[in-house]
Amino acid sequence: MSHYPALRLRRTRASGWSRRLHAETVLTPADLIWPLFVTDGEGVEEPIASLPGVSRWSVDAIVTLARDAAALGIPCLALFPNTPHDRRSERGEEALNPDNLMCRAIRAIKDAVPDIGLLTDVALDPYTAHGHDGLVDEAGYVLNDATAEILVEQALNQARAGADIIAPSDMMDGRVGLIRDALEHEGHANVQIMAYAAKYASAFYGPFRDAVGSRGLLKGDKKTYQMDPANAEEALREVELDLGEGADSVMVKPGLPYLDIVRRVKERFEVPVFAYQVSGEYAMIEAAAAAGAGDRDALVLETLMAFKRAGCSGVLTYHAVHAARLLNA
Numbered sequence: 001m002s003h004y005p006a007l008r009l010r011r012t013r014a015s016g017w018s019r020r021l022h023a024e025t026v027l028t029p030a031d032l033i034w035p036l037f038v039t040d041g042e043g044v045e046e047p048i049a050s051l052p053g054v055s056r057w058s059v060d061a062i063v064t065l066a067r068d069a070a071a072l073g074i075p076c077l078a079l080f081p082n083t084p085h086d087r088r089s090e091r092g093e094e095a096l097n098p099d100n101l102m103c104r105a106i107r108a109i110k111d112a113v114p115d116i117g118l119l120t121d122v123a124l125d126p127y128t129a130h131g132h133d134g135l136v137d138e139a140g141y142v143l144n145d146a147t148a149e150i151l152v153e154q155a156l157n158q159a160r161a162g163a164d165i166i167a168p169s170d171m172m173d174g175r176v177g178l179i180r181d182a183l184e185h186e187g188h189a190n191v192q193i194m195a196y197a198a199k200y201a202s203a204f205y206g207p208f209r210d211a212v213g214s215r216g217l218l219k220g221d222k223k224t225y226q227m228d229p230a231n232a233e234e235a236l237r238e239v240e241l242d243l244g245e246g247a248d249s250v251m252v253k254p255g256l257p258y259l260d261i262v263r264r265v266k267e268r269f270e271v272p273v274f275a276y277q278v279s280g281e282y283a284m285i286e287a288a289a290a291a292g293a294g295d296r297d298a299l300v301l302e303t304l305m306a307f308k309r310a311g312c313s314g315v316l317t318y319h320a321v322h323a324a325r326l327l328n329a
């Protein structure tokens, strides 16, 4: 009797309690990682025009936000620095400074809110004068092995300051294994690596580059290291390599346009998969809501649920606090 009228899929949808009972996926604040932009000074909030509702904050303000996030049940923050211009250089040495913005923010948050996790981005773009994630040769090519060596030092610098999850977002080959070795060697056995394993050369990163101040600086594009949006099999190879090198979890980025990749990675490897709902995706939702094209709260929750349904363990999203408030209400 597996057909109409005996079978009516609308039956279990007919009331709220039943829809709740049959929900296959749950979204909670524990699924959210909140990216925050750190800037110099005290008591500073600098709104980011292309990312409406998101600001850069000074370290003291970030601590307050960390406390709020923890109270809402958000388990982890992702930190990104807006390095002052006079501290950017060809080789991005500021990334290795134990007192750089990132390290100061890590120490201050760990001190005040010890039970929130801190994920730190490893890549040189917030520190270089040319806006690339690594060292650039005369021809403008981003050098793999020389960059990876510096990324190892950057990761150690973050781990020493108290970072919980090192997240290399640079797409250099081999860097996960080198970072894992260095962490083990220095006694950071429980510092995790979440590899930006399948990171695409995407048009959705524009507002982020404003936020970290690299947009006007970036020469050319990142297509020689970030992935071609045409490729999916290559994403599986990237993930396989990063897992083999010791990644604890992997990330797919951007998010919504790449849910097919999330799904394939999850099915193939059965490991924790995260996605980054990136700045351009956030901006699209905000623009749609502002134009009256959709209800903001509903758009936020629906898109985040979609990540969970696709197989994500969690999502990096600028809507984290907003979503957590809605989910806790």
Ligand SMILES: NCc1[nH]cc(CCC(=O)O)c1CC(=O)O
Pocket (backbone or CB within 6 Å): 121, 123, 125, 133, 169, 170, 204, 205, 206, 207, 208, 209, 222, 277, 278, 279, 280
């Ligand atoms: N390597 C830096 C980095 N880490 C996260 C993002 C983008 C995040 C976002 O758009 O929200 C980028 C930008 C880029 O690769 O150019």
Ligand SMILES: [Mg+2]
Pocket (backbone or CB within 6 Å): 171, 172, 173, 174, 197, 238, 241, 242
């Ligand atoms: Mg790789």
